[in-house]
Amino acid sequence: MIAEKLESESDAILAANAQDMSAAKAAGISDAIQDRLLLTPARLAAIANDVRRVCQLADPVGNIIDGSTLDSGLNLQRRRVPLGVIGVIYEARPNVTIDVATLCLKTGNATILRGGKETVHTNQAMVTVIQQALELCGLPAAAVQSIDDPDRALVAELLKLDRYVDMIIPRGGAGLHQLCRERSTIPVITGGIGVCHTFVDRGMEFASALTIIENAKTQRPSTCNTLETLLVDRAIAALFLPELSERMAGAGVTLHATPEAFSLLQGLPAAVVPLEIGNLDDEWLSLDLNVVIVEGLDDAISHIRTHGTGHSDAILTRSIANAERFVHSVDSAAVYVNASTRFTDGGEFGLGAEVAVSTQKLHARGPMGLEALTTYKWIGYGDDLIRR
C-alpha cells in the first residue's frame, strides 16, 4: 500500500523535493549533498520497489526462539516481539525515511523520524503518504511520525523520552553519534563510521592482494566499509609497494604514506603525499588510501586497535595461524580473511535488509537486519504453579 501510494502521489513528492532542492541551491549546499537530496522519478520508483521487497521478507515477530518445560513444571518460551517505539535521527537522505519506516512497520514497531532540515518538505510529503497508506489499511497513522520543526532542542528532548522510546538509531556522521551517546537516556545504536584496514602479510601473492585492495578501496569509495588504511608487512614492503603504486595509479587513488612508505613510493606512478596526523583516524570516503608499513602481524593488530573504529578489517595471508590470530585479536564487527571489506552489508550478509551497521557491541553488531528491530519476551505457562 505504501509502494502504491508512493507511485500515485509521486507528483506531490517530487514537487516537495523540488522545493528542498531550490532551497539547497540557494543555501549553497555542496553538490554531493544535493545529489543525496535529489529525488527523480527513477529514484522514487526504486524506493517503491524497495518497499515491495521489504514486504516479501520473513517477519521475525512471533518466532519462538527457544522453549522447554523446566524441572519446576514451568513451560517457558522466549518469543520474539517488537521493540516498541524506535527513534531514527538522520541527515539529508530522503530514501531513509521510507526505508526505516517500512522496516519498522514490518517488525511491528512505531517510528519517530527526524530527518535533516534540508529535506523537510520531501520528508513531510513522504510521511503523509505513509500515514495515508496506514489509515487505508486500518492501522493508526501515528505509528509513523516525523519531527519537522528544525529546532535542534527537539532532538535533545526526543533523546530523553526513555519512558516512551525504546531505541535510538542515529544515521549520520560521527558528531551525530557522539551527541546521541552523550545526551540520550534511551539505548542508542551507534555505528556507521568505518576506518577499515587491510593487512598484507608476508607470503601473500601480490596479484591477489592487489585485486582485493582495489576492490575494497574503489568499488564504492563513499561507503563505510571502504578500505581506508593499508598495512604492509615490512618484509615485503620494498617489493610490494611499487606494484601497489602501479595498480592504484590505474584506479586513480592518491596514496597518503608514512615517511618510510613515502620514500618507497616517491617517483612511482600513483600520486603520493605524506600522511598527516589525523588521517589514520578519519574516513576518507574518497579515492585516498593511507599506506603504513608495520613490523608484522602483531604490529598490524596493535595499529588496528589504536586507529580502528570496530567496523571491518581484513588480513590477506597464506598462513592459517596468522589468519586465526588476526580473527581472534581484531575486535571489529566484521573480520575478513582474504576477502574485501566491502562485504559488510545487510544485503551481502543475507539479512534481506539493512537498518544500520552497528559498531557497538550490545544488542546488534555489524549489519542490522529485521531481527535487530525486535526483542524477546519470556512467557511462562503453569498449571497453577508456584515456586518451591
Place this chain on the structure above:
Amino acid sequence: MIAEKLESESDAILAANAQDMSAAKAAGISDAIQDRLLLTPARLAAIANDVRRVCQLADPVGNIIDGSTLDSGLNLQRRRVPLGVIGVIYEARPNVTIDVATLCLKTGNATILRGGKETVHTNQAMVTVIQQALELCGLPAAAVQSIDDPDRALVAELLKLDRYVDMIIPRGGAGLHQLCRERSTIPVITGGIGVCHTFVDRGMEFASALTIIENAKTQRPSTCNTLETLLVDRAIAALFLPELSERMAGAGVTLHATPEAFSLLQGLPAAVVPLEIGNLDDEWLSLDLNVVIVEGLDDAISHIRTHGTGHSDAILTRSIANAERFVHSVDSAAVYVNASTRFTDGGEFGLGAEVAVSTQKLHARGPMGLEALTTYKWIGYGDDLIRR
C-alpha cells in the same frame, strides 16, 4: 583457584569485613543493610562454592551462532566473543564482587567493579584474592579491578569511558539506574526494579489463585519478582476479596486497598489500609500488597501499562483467549499464565547463573545469563574474494 584462595584467605577477608561492620554500626546503618554487608564463615564458604559452580557452566565464548557460504562465495560465520570490559556499579553486597568477577572471567571479559562505600574493606580484600588467583594462573591481575576511592566523581568519570568500557551494569536502586542512564555514554543495562502484577480473571478457581498469590507475595518478599499489586476482576471481587483477606491474614500480609476494595475488605481478618498515591508505582519489598479492582482484562492490561516496570506480570485465568491476549498485550520481560511471578530468575530459567535482571529491551531482557556478557563477531573467509 579463586574458590581455593577465598578459603585459604578467609581470615583476612573476614577481618576486613569486621572493619566494615564496625564502621557500619558506628554510622548507624540499618540492620537490613548490615545484614547484607555481613560475611560469616558459612556465607564465605557458600560464595566459594558459587565460584565452583560457575566454573562448571558451559562457556558460550567461541560458539558459532550461525554460518553458511553465501552466493558470493564468502564463508560467513557469527562467532560468540566476549564483550570486552564490563563496568559494574553496585551497593553493599560483598557477594556481588565475587559473583560478577567470576561470571565475567568465565566469559573472557575484564571487569571494573565499583562497590558501595560501606563495603570497601571487604571488597579490597576480595579483589586482592581474585588478583592473586589470576596471577597464579598466569592471567593479568588487571583483568579484575576495583575503584575503592569513595569519591562519587569517579563513577561519573567511569560512565564516560566509552572508548574503553563496553557495558555498564548497575545493580542497585532506581536512583542508581537513573544516574547511569543519564550520565553514561556507555550502553547501560537497566533493570532489577519490579512492580509486579497479578490479575485474577473471572472464572478462575479461588483456591488456586490464592495459592499462587501467596507464593508470589510471601515466598521471598524482598526480591524484585515479588508480587506488589493484585488486580481483581470486578465480576468476582465481592466473593474473592473475603477469601483473599483470610489467606493474607494467615500470611501476615497488610493490604493496601483502593476505596472500592477497602469497603469490601474492612472488618475482615487481614490488616487493610487505604492505598496512598504512589503505592502503585513503587516496590514494597515487604509483606504489603496493593489491591485494585479492575473492570476486566482490558482494564488490567491498561493498569499494568501505566504502573508496571516491565519486569514480571501474571494472569490467573481459565480462558485461553484471555491468557493469550494478556501474553500479547503486556510488554514485560516475563509474562506468566497461571504461575507465580517468583519464577523470574536465572536459576529457575535454567541459565545456570544470573548476572542481573534486565527490564530494558535491548541486548538482553529478563534474567541475564552468561550469554548476555558476550557479543558476536562476523567472520568472513574468502578465497581471495571481491565484491561484484
